[in-house]
Amino acid sequence: MTITETRVITTSGNGRAASSVGQRRRRYTEDQVPLKNVIWRMVAGAVVLAIFVLPYIIMFFGSVKTKSQIRSVDPTYFPVEWNWDNYIKMWSTPETPLPFNLMSTVVIAVCATVLVLLVAMPAAYYTARFKFPGRMVFLFLVIVTQMLQPAVLTSGLFRQFNWLGIGDTWTAMILVNAAFNLSFATWIMHSFFAGIPKEVDEAAQIDGAGRLTVLFKINLPLVWPGIVTAIVFTFVSCWNEFAASLVILSTDKNQPLAVALTKFVGQYETSWQYVFGVSIVAILPVVILFMMIEKRLVGGLTAGSVK
Incomplete structure (x- = not known):
């Protein structure tokens, strides 16, 4: 009995000291990371970076090699000349x-992205703010369109555009890219608009703001990360589109870079130095776009993950 009491007294007497030790340990765990863990994280990050960057480095070295160096019996990674x-x-x-292929790619990607924003933005705002008959059916159909890809519908689209008289034109590819990226952009922005309390809109309307004013001046600054995310994914998808462009665009000058790249691959001979060079040129605009809006893109992808 005496021993038990002594233990209780000792524990209660040292409670403040134990608490301070626990706080120091927690503070050490939260604020300081052991050097060993930092080194392992750096090594793991370097390995992952090398895996993703190495193909682009090899592609760059191939773009500055001569045809004889690339087709050499004993090739080297680094260019001899x-x-x-x-x-x-x-x-x-x-x-x-x-040059015409690059212009075609830029025009199609930019115009399709702008068209997607002009249609998806009000659609996402309306479906997030108003409950109307058939709302869930509409949202379900928007998701269903994600299952359909341009490669599956190329023959039908080819006949339809020829019947409309816009076959083998930029207009046809702008419509195709916009149609197949519209559903994704609508869903992305719909989730962001739905996350804004309706009281924000009501407060602005009490002050005399109309629907358009509420949308463009109140809601858009709040959902800007979602808009940037939709812009990036839509632009990249339009920039890299290949299957529909190969079928619908038959004129060399109207074809985008993704299709023009295949022209350097022949049946008996391939100009690999030009294939690598065009590939580098094709990925540069996308890389620059990501570098310019990387912060807002990360914010858009992680928004809503923490409440």
């Missing part, structure tokens, strides 16, 4: 009019 003229010659090759 740096042939920077490949980036100049590829713009005037007889295989394809590359």
Whole structure:
């Protein structure tokens, strides 16, 4: 009995000290990371970075090699002779009019992205703010369209555009890219609009703001991360679209870079130095876009994960 009491007294007497030790341990765990863990994280990050970056490095080295170096019996990763003229010659090759292909890619991607925003933004706002008959059916059909890809519908789209008289035109590809990216953009922005309390809209309307004013001046600044996310994914999808462009666009000057790239791959000979060079040029705008809006894109992808 005496021993038990002594233990209780000792424990209660040292409670304040034990509490301070626990606080120090928690503070150490939260504020300081052991050096060993930091090193392992750096090594793991370097390995992952190398896995993703190495193909692009090899592609860049291939773009500055000569054809003989690439087709050598004993090839090397690093160029023996740096042939920077490949980036100049590829713009005037007889295989394809590359400057027109780049212009076609930019026009189709930008116009399709703008069209998606103009349609998806009010659609997402209306479905998030108003409950109307058939609302869930409409949202369900928006998801269903995600299961349909341009590659599956290319033959039907080809006949339809020819019947409308817009076959083999930029207009046809703008409509195709906009249609197949509209559902994703609508769902992304719908979730962001739904996360804004309706009281925000009501307060603005009490002050005399109309629906358009509430949408553009009140809601858009709050859902900007979601809009940036929709812009990036729509633009990248339109920029890399291949299957529908290959079927619908038959004129060399109207085809985007994704299709023009295949023209350097022949039946008996392939100009790999130009394939690598055009690939580098094709990925640069996307990389620059990601670098410019990376912070807002991360905010859009992680928004709503913590309440």
